[in-house]
Amino acid sequence: MRFDHRHLLGIEPLRPDEITTILDLADQYVSFNRRRDKHAKALAGLTQINMFFENSTRTQASFELAGKRLGADVMNMAMQASSIKKGETLIDTAMTLNAMHPDLLVVRHPHSGAVDQLAQKVNCAVLNAGDGRHEHPTQALLDALTIRRAKGRLHRLNIAICGDIAHSRVARSNLLLLHKMENRIRLVGPSTLMPSGIDAFGVEVYEDMAEGLKDVDVVMMLRLQRERMDGGFIPSEREYYHRYGLDAEKLSHAKPDAIVMHPGPMNRGVEIDGTLADDINRSVIQDQVEMGVAVRMAVMDLLARNLRARPTEVMA
Amino acid sequence: MTKTLITRAQLIDPEAGTIQDGAVLMAEGVIQTVFEDPSPNVPGAEIVDAGEAYLAPGIVDIGVKVGEPGERHKESFKTAGLAAASGGVTTIVTRPDTTPATDTPEAMEFIRRRANQAAPVNVLPMAALTKGREGREMTEIGFMLDAGAIAFTDCDSVVTDTKVLARAMGYARSLGALVMGHPQEPILSKGASATSGKFATLRGLPAVSAMAERMGLDRDLALVEMTGARYHADQITTAQAVAVLARAKGEGLDVSAGTSMHHLTLNEMDVADYRTFFKVKPPLRTEEDRQAVVEAVRSGVIDVIGSFHTPQDEESKRLPFEEAASGAVGLETMLPVLLRLYHSGELELPVLFKALSLNPAKRLGLACGRMSAGAPADLVLFDADKPFVLDRFALQSKSKNTPFDGARLQGKVLQTFVAGKGVHPSS
Numbered sequence: 078m079r080f081d082h083r084h085l086l087g088i089e090p091l092r093p094d095e096i097t098t099i100l101d102l103a104d105q106y107v108s109f110n111r112r113r114d115k116h117a118k119a120l121a122g123l124t125q126i127n128m129f130f131e132n133s134t135r136t137q138a139s140f141e142l143a144g145k146r147l148g149a150d151v152m153n154m155a156m157q158a159s160s161i162k163k164g165e166t167l168i169d170t171a172m173t174l175n176a177m178h179p180d181l182l183v184v185r186h187p188h189s190g191a192v193d194q195l196a197q198k199v200n201c202a203v204l205n206a207g208d209g210r211h212e213h214p215t216q217a218l219l220d221a222l223t224i225r226r227a228k229g230r231l232h233r234l235n236i237a238i239c240g241d242i243a244h245s246r247v248a249r250s251n252l253l254l255l256h257k258m259e260n261r262i263r264l265v266g267p268s269t270l271m272p273s274g275i276d277a278f279g280v281e282v283y284e285d286m287a288e289g290l291k292d293v294d295v296v297m298m299l300r301l302q303r304e305r306m307d308g309g310f311i312p313s314e315r316e317y318y319h320r321y322g323l324d325a326e327k328l329s330h331a332k333p334d335a336i337v338m339h340p341g342p343m344n345r346g347v348e349i350d351g352t353l354a355d356d357i358n359r360s361v362i363q364d365q366v367e368m369g370v371a372v373r374m375a376v377m378d379l380l381a382r383n384l385r386a387r388p389t390e391v392m393a
Numbered sequence: 394m395t396k397t398l399i400t401r402a403q404l405i406d407p408e409a410g411t412i413q414d415g416a417v418l419m420a421e422g423v424i425q426t427v428f429e430d431p432s433p434n435v436p437g438a439e440i441v442d443a444g445e446a447y448l449a450p451g452i453v454d455i456g457v458k459v460g461e462p463g464e465r466h467k468e469s470f471k472t473a474g475l476a477a478a479s480g481g482v483t484t485i486v487t488r489p490d491t492t493p494a495t496d497t498p499e500a501m502e503f504i505r506r507r508a509n510q511a512a513p514v515n516v517l518p519m520a521a522l523t524k525g526r527e528g529r530e531m532t533e534i535g536f537m538l539d540a541g542a543i544a545f546t547d548c549d550s551v552v553t554d555t556k557v558l559a560r561a562m563g564y565a566r567s568l569g570a571l572v573m574g575h576p577q578e579p580i581l582s583k584g585a586s587a588t589s590g591k592f593a594t595l596r597g598l599p600a601v602s603a604m605a606e607r608m609g610l611d612r613d614l615a616l617v618e619m620t621g622a623r624y625h626a627d628q629i630t631t632a633q634a635v636a637v638l639a640r641a642k643g644e645g646l647d648v649s650a651g652t653s654m655h656h657l658t659l660n661e662m663d664v665a666d667y668r669t670f671f672k673v674k675p676p677l678r679t680e681e682d683r684q685a686v687v688e689a690v691r692s693g694v695i696d697v698i699g700s701f702h703t704p705q706d707e708e709s710k711r712l713p714f715e716e717a718a719s720g721a722v723g724l725e726t727m728l729p730v731l732l733r734l735y736h737s738g739e740l741e742l743p744v745l746f747k748a749l750s751l752n753p754a755k756r757l758g759l760a761c762g763r764m765s766a767g768a769p770a771d772l773v774l775f776d777a778d779k780p781f782v783l784d785r786f787a788l789q790s791k792s793k794n795t796p797f798d799g800a801r802l803q804g805k806v807l808q809t810f811v812a813g814k815g816v817h818p819s820s
């Protein structure tokens with residue numbers, strides 16, 4: 078078992094065996110989290126700072142819970158209101174943080190690459206909790222764990238990722254992860270929501286849901302941001318729902334045991350039919366939330382082990 | 394009267410396309426004689442032994458940003474001049490995207506006065522085409538031409554109102570003024586910090602299609618056809634635009650075009666993990682585009698290479714990639730960086746200096762850029778092979794934003810002469 082990383086900035090630098098390592102450990106944490114007593118000591122004595130430059134209730138709560146269950150001292154810093162508006166550079170932010178001596182830093186930022194840039198300047202382990210349109214690695218890992226538990230494997234599956242691929246970091250990270258694990262990936266959505274250069278990714282692109290979903294094992298829906306709904310990228314909410322919203326009819330083209338996923342929060346009646354989202358026979362959306370905590374515990378545990386293995390840096 | 398004789402040099406003549414051993418006699422600010430004999434006997438001349446190094450016409454760099462007026466903390470005429478001299482650039486053609494924009498004859502006079510006091514090289518200012526570079530009303534093109542404006546441009550602020558641009562170009566034509574455009578479809582490229590494609594998608598960066606450059610060029614060329622204006626495209630960086638440019642030239646339009654040192658030597662992948670010093674405008678392109686641009690320089694479709702020297706302070710680069718300022722300094726690094734193309738066999742030295750010295754001089758109606766008797770004695774003596782590792786903090790520029798920090802380069806400027814006087818190394 079090897080996981081030689083100081084940070085988790087994205088799926089891109091991970092090897093398939095490292096992904097498996099994370100998922101195996103996360104599996105153990107799933108059982109652990111279902112116990113009455115949920116206190117471990119993997120992060121005891123360590124300080125975890127959650128720095129969210131962009132609003133997020135769910136992801137932040139998931140990271141906070143994960144840290145607390147592993148015994149870390151967790152602190153949340155809501156950044157969107159303060160320094161980012163004052164034109165503070167990333168370096169200034171990093172300097173301020175270094176002075177506080179955190180061990181784990183969980184960062185979400187509205188700009189692609191900002192978490193990488195911060196990681197280059199801080200002394201602690203950095204976890205990317207989503208940066209712009211770039212990556213959201215823990216989301217891809219929790220999706221992978223959900224798929225593996227539902228399907229019994231994480232390879233040679235037909236997986237359709239549907240909706241706003243262009244603006245989605247979740248889609249990027251999932252694409253990279255599922256590709257590394259040797260699955261067949263289809264992207265389904267209108268051409269206006271497809272990123273450029275997608276032909277070079279080794280995926281199949283569909284503009285029609287029925288065709289795109291034919292015989293797939295997994296249907297991953299993406300959230301359509303409100304600001305993209307009127308006129309700019311799609312003509313209207315109702316036309317989008319008609320052509321790309323997942324309902325029972327469109328899902329009938331997939332394999333009978335195909336699972337339905339969504340990273341949340343959902344727009345019911347825009348990208349997914351409300352009843353379908355609640356159908357416990359098809360939808361694994363609740364499982365995804367549960368896997369989220371376990372995967373984040375696994376990643377932080379692994380990063381903390383690497384942290385402890387390293388000699389302490391300059392204790393002045 | 395001092396006479397200086399540079400002996401034992403390999404003379405690069407971009408007009409003839411040759412490299413020959415020889416010597417050059419400079420006096421009264423001009424090249425008096427070009428000798429085929431590497432060590433001729435000229436009584437009373439001060440001798441500079443080139444020791445087999447290359448001697449070429451000094452570089453004429455179109456599109457240099459100096460921070461005066463408005464941003465002197467980024468670059469002054471003095472530091473830009475020193476940077477130019479140490480990079481073998483003997484004429485800098487400045488951009489009007491100053492703060493405020495250089496859009497009045499009074500502002501032109503300020504620049505000419507400051508430049509002459511402070512810079513050791515020739516400084517020729519360009520003026521804004523529209524007031525405040527806002528694309529609404531044309532500037533006093535005639536007055537500024539009289540005040541010494543060498544060309545008119547709104548730089549990267551593309552005139553979106555085609556009617557305004559058509560009128561400004563028509564008016565410029567009546568005065569014979571050169572208009573420099575930034576070929577880019579402005580609405581399509583708004584907010585973009587990368588070129589559309591796999592790399593931009595992987596990095597999640599807002600991107601613009603390479604086609605936006607072709608669209609901008611298409612429009613500008615149609616206006617050239619319509620108005621008859623003399624036109625220079627500042628930077629052509631894509632294969633699609635090269636094709637359009639070649640066609641326009643084939644049809645006999647009075648157009649010329651430049652490209653940047655960065656687009657000739659780097660591609661989008663160099664941005665790697667969001668390195669903001671690699672953020673330039675237009676954004677770096679694919680390797681296929683880079684190769685097409687190199688080929689266009691070689692074949693003469695692209696006439697001019699410039700540094701597009703854009704000093705930025707550290708703070709403006711220490712931001713997320715999308716938010717960070719664009720541009721890189723290049724006056725000092727341009728020659729060694731472009732010598733990579735020589736060492737890799739992509740471009741011959743006479744071709745390089747045609748694009749660096751001769752062609753820009755010709756397009757601007759300057760007598761320099763030539764290795765012949767009577768031409769101004771603006772010359773650069775350089776060793777094409779000397780290896781070094783670039784240290785950005787050793788640059789003369791006030792701003793150190795170069796993408797080539799730590800790069801292994803080959804080629805060093807030994808001496809720079811402006812009007813026969815040594816300006817580098819400074820004594």
